[in-house]
Amino acid sequence: AQTVTQSQPEMSVQEAETVTLSCTYDTSESDYYLFWYKQPPSRQMILVIRQEAYKQQNATENRFSVNFQKAAKSFSLKISDSQLGDAAMYFCAPNNAGNMLTFGGGTRLMVKP
Amino acid sequence: SQTIHQWPATLVQPVGSPLSLECTVEGTSNPNLYWYRQAAGRGLQLLFYSVGIGQISSEVPQNLSASRPQDRQFILSSKKLLLSDSGFYLCAWTQGGVNEKLFFGSGTQLSVL
Numbered sequence: 001a002q003t004v005t006q007s008q009p010e011m012s013v014q015e016a017e018t019v020t021l022s023c024t025y026d027t028s029e030s031d032y033y034l035f036w037y038k039q040p041p042s043r044q045m046i047l048v049i050r051q052e053a054y055k056q057q058n059a060t061e062n063r064f065s066v067n068f069q070k071a072a073k074s075f076s077l078k079i080s081d082s083q084l085g086d087a088a089m090y091f092c093a094p095n096n097a098g099n100m101l102t103f104g105g106g107t108r109l110m111v112k113p
Numbered sequence: 114s115q116t117i118h119q120w121p122a123t124l125v126q127p128v129g130s131p132l133s134l135e136c137t138v139e140g141t142s143n144p145n146l147y148w149y150r151q152a153a154g155r156g157l158q159l160l161f162y163s164v165g166i167g168q169i170s171s172e173v174p175q176n177l178s179a180s181r182p183q184d185r186q187f188i189l190s191s192k193k194l195l196l197s198d199s200g201f202y203l204c205a206w207t208q209g210g211v212n213e214k215l216f217f218g219s220g221t222q223l224s225v226l
Contacts, residue, residue, distance in 0.1 A: 004156075035214060043201060045157075045217035091156055099145065099207055100172075101215060103156040 002027045004104035006092055012110045013082045020067075021077045021107045023092030029053075033095050034068065034075045039106075040088040048090070051075065079109075087111045115140035119204045119218030126225055132177075132191040134221050136204030139185065144206040146187040147215065148179055151201040163187060199225045 004025045013019035025034070036048040051059045051068050058066050063083075067076045075094070079086055089108050093101040119136045126132060138144050145164050149157040159172045161179035169179050176195050180188045187204060202221045207213040 043220050045203065045205075045215075047214050050214055099213060100147070100159055100162060101157075102159075103149075105156045106154075 002029075002094055002096060002102040004092055004094065004102050006090075006104035006107050008107045009105070010108045010110065012112060013079070013086075014112050015082055015084060017082055018078060018080045019082055019109065021079075021090050021092075021109065023075045023077070023104055025073050025075065025092070025094045025102075025104075027073070027094055027096070029094075029096055034066075035093045035095070035101060036064070036066070036075075036077045037091045037093060037103075038086075038088045039091065040085075045091075049077065082111050084111050084113060115206075115216065117204065117206055117216055117218045119221060121221060122219065123222045124224070126194050126223065128196055128225055129193050132189070132194050132198070132223070134189040134202055134204075134223075136187045136189075136218055137185055138206045141185070141206070141208065143184060144208060145213075146181065147205040147207075148187065148189050149203045149205060151203065151220075153200070157203065161189070194225045196225050199223055 006023050032053045034051045038046045038048045049059050049061045049064050051066050058068050063080045065078045089106045091106050092104040095101045116139045147162045148160040151157050163169050163181045166181055177191050204218040205215040
């Protein structure tokens with residue numbers, strides 16, 4: 001079974017600054033994907049970014065990027081130029097062979113104006 | 114384009130009453146379907162998933178059951194609700210390929226009193 005740990009229950013960042021959310025996981029899969037989802041106050045789950053484990057290059061989506069360390073089983077999310085709309089719960093989730101995602105406990109990100 | 118509908122948005126039920134939450138997907142065929150539950154301030158826990166009509170897999174033993182009477186319809190049920198069934202329930206789908214991202218419904222907030 002997979003386990004996912006997000007060690008930061010809450011994080012705070014100043015608008016326009018950069019913040020990094022951490023995630024570590026444990027998996028026996030050799031080929032898998034990792035996802036970061038965002039859940040704003042509306043509670044709608046929104047995909048932020050996706051990383052293929054067999055790719056060494058870190059994924060990037062506009063202001064969002066990841067630092068993927070496969071050997072360490074670490075998958076952190078970096079948000080650059082933080083905006084007020086980035087305030088949300090962020091969940092890290094690796095998948096397994098059946099494409100079932102295991103979610104971490106989440107990190108609540110607050111953005112200060 | 115594909116859309117996912119989940120209803121109702123909010124539900125308040127007494128202990129011991131039955132439950133039926135419905136989820137439908139439009140614009141695709143033979144999706145993989147999932148039910149997740151989110152306790153307050155926590156991550157998502159996978160309850161059930163289905164790869165086809167009548168095919169249901171349960172991830173955790175509990176007071177709930179799921180059914181898939183049609184290709185794009187997924188129903189979460191209970192004969193008698195418990196207080197511990199309270200939570201935010203999310204339906205999700207993927208196209209069925211490996212490592213596909215999940216698309217989530219808008220969720221149902223269930224309060225059992």
